[in-house]
Amino acid sequence: MKNLLMITIFTLGTNMLMAQADSTKPVFARYPLPQFSILLPDSINYFSKFDLPKGEATIIILFSPDCEHCQHETELILKNIDKFKGTHIVMTTTLPFEKMKEFYNKYNLKDYPAITVGRDTKHFFGGYFSPAIHSVPFIAIYDKNETFKKVFDGGQKIEVLLDALN
Helix, strand or coil: CHHHHHHHHHHHHHHHHHHHHHHCCCHHHHCCCCCCEEECCCCCCEEEHHHCCCCCEEEEEECCCCCHHHHHHHHHHHHCHHHHCCEEEEEEECCCHHHHHHHHHHCCHHHCCCEEEEECCCCHHHHHCCCCCCCCCEEEEECCCCCEEEEEECCCCHHHHHHHHC
């Protein structure tokens, strides 16, 4: 009888531990798109969550202007920009403003109204998405209701991004 009681306690305890581990999500996955503010390439104005078009999905891309993978991901997105209808893309970096501005100009991102590029002067996103960030580009996808959908640590194929949006 004593053995049966010990086995029951052990089994219940193990099940409770497994249930907790399975249900634990990172903080950012439990909440809608957070309030943020990034410095725009004009070096005067800021863009925030409240400037996003209503009723559109949002892709947040943390990038480094010098990163070849980030450059490649940007080129892929620009080649397929017509597939991202109803989506606003926010690209942000913590690197120096001049580097961000060079990247912005190199890819003529001013010509794409559905893409906003800015500098995360408060280093908000790095802390918010920690510990999930291991590399750039880091991509977070939110639906049109600002509900978290998925993150990608590293560049992705366009089809994978589009699938996560749907």
